[in-house]
Amino acid sequence: MAVSSVCPAMGRVTARDLLFAILLLCRTIVCDSRCPKFAEKPLETRVQDASIVFRAVVVQTHFQRKTLDLALVSIYRGGLDLASISQYAGSPYNTTDRQVNLKISPQLGDCFNWSMEPSQSELVVFARISDPAVDLETTPPDGPWLEATASAVPWSLGVDIAIWNAVGWAGWGEWGSCSRTCGGGRQTRRRYCSRPTCEGYGEQMRSCNSFVCEGTINPLAPGARRNFHPAQARWGPVSDRPHAFSLRPNSYIWIASSELFGAGKTFPREFTLFVSLRLRPEVSESIVHFILASAIVG
Incomplete structure (x- = not known):
């Protein structure tokens, strides 16, 4: 839908235009306006209240069971906890081909728009490992349930930066010079932790100058x-x-x-x-x- 269809002519905003804009914003898997109690929580508070915070893509919604199937994109907090329940071998922060199952409690049920078909919406989810004593659902084949601790938010670059800052990480620095001018080298960039300890890694590497040296x-x-x-x-x-x-x-x-x-x-x-x-x-x-x-x- 074109953005121009939301804007009234001559810059005048009517009640109908505002309602239409709100409906557009709420046509996502998550909409904070449906649950004012949890919408009052800033991102920093949601991060503090959750033992696991991650970015994910919605794969499937299940209205009757109030659950979501999510594909992991990145992990802000709780990588070790996730690795302990997801039957996954390797780095706890490697999200390749990993899916998690999220339960929504009754008090958070209205925070999620269940009327839509999954549209590959990208969310930031605040959760904890569900207590087996109160988990009446059958454990999924790809790991136990996670339980939402607050309403999720749609992912954006601004949200991403705010959450990394909330868990203690500064932004990534610039990529350094390539270790080789040809024949395949490595570049490194770093970020710094503002707390005594931060989860995750402070250094990233990527390949560079992969062309052959002969004739260059x-x-x-x-x-x-x-x-x-x-x-x-x-x-x-x-x-x-x-x-x-x-x-x-x-x-x-x-x-x-x-x-x-x-x-x-x-x-x-x-x-x-x-x-x-x-x-x-x-x-x-x-x-x-x-x-x-x-x-x-x-």
């Missing part, structure tokens, strides 16, 4: 600065990145084809040029031009 040339290598124009001073160094530079306006690089394709090699009909850039956010107007130019000598 690095025009930004320290020994190739003669190619920097109009002056080397316009190419500022970047700490801890010997093959990266901070460019000033109107900087460019000029490389002779004889350096790219040495003696005995003809200029190929096809080749790949790989460039990685990061624009500075404080510069409001930045334009980057890529120009491949050649001079033909008769």
Whole structure:
């Protein structure tokens, strides 16, 4: 549905428009306005009251039993608790192909919109392990029930950041330089815990520069600065990145084809040029031009 259909003409908002907007917001698996008692709880309080907090996608709803089948996306808190009940071997924070079963208590039943078919809605769920003494349901084949401790909220980037902060993690830093310029390397980024201990990991790694080294040339290598124009001073160094530079306006690089394709090699009909850039956010107007130019000598 187009967003423009929600907005009245000439900027005037009527009661009908407001009702229509509220209905759109409530057409999700979760709607806090249906349970004001729990809607008053801020995210930080919901996190504190729950032993398990996770992000998940709704797979199936069961109105009669008041249960949800959820596929895990990420775990904010309680990874060890989840691993202890989910018959899962491996890292407790690895969510690949893991499904959990959530029970909704009677006092939270109205917080969930059961009239909709599952639409792959993404939620942040606050829960605990259900007490077997009061669990009258048959234990599902893929693990015991979890029980919601508060109304869930639709996932968004803002909610994600707020919950990570609530459990003690700061945001992820930038990815570091690749360990290799070709042939497959690793990049690392880190985040920091503001508490004595935080669940989860403070470091992530990913692969980079996976192309083969044979036939590659690095025009930004320290020994190739003669190619920097109009002056080397316009190419500022970047700490801890010997093959990266901070460019000033109107900087460019000029490389002779004889350096790219040495003696005995003809200029190929096809080749790949790989460039990685990061624009500075404080510069409001930045334009980057890529120009491949050649001079033909008769």
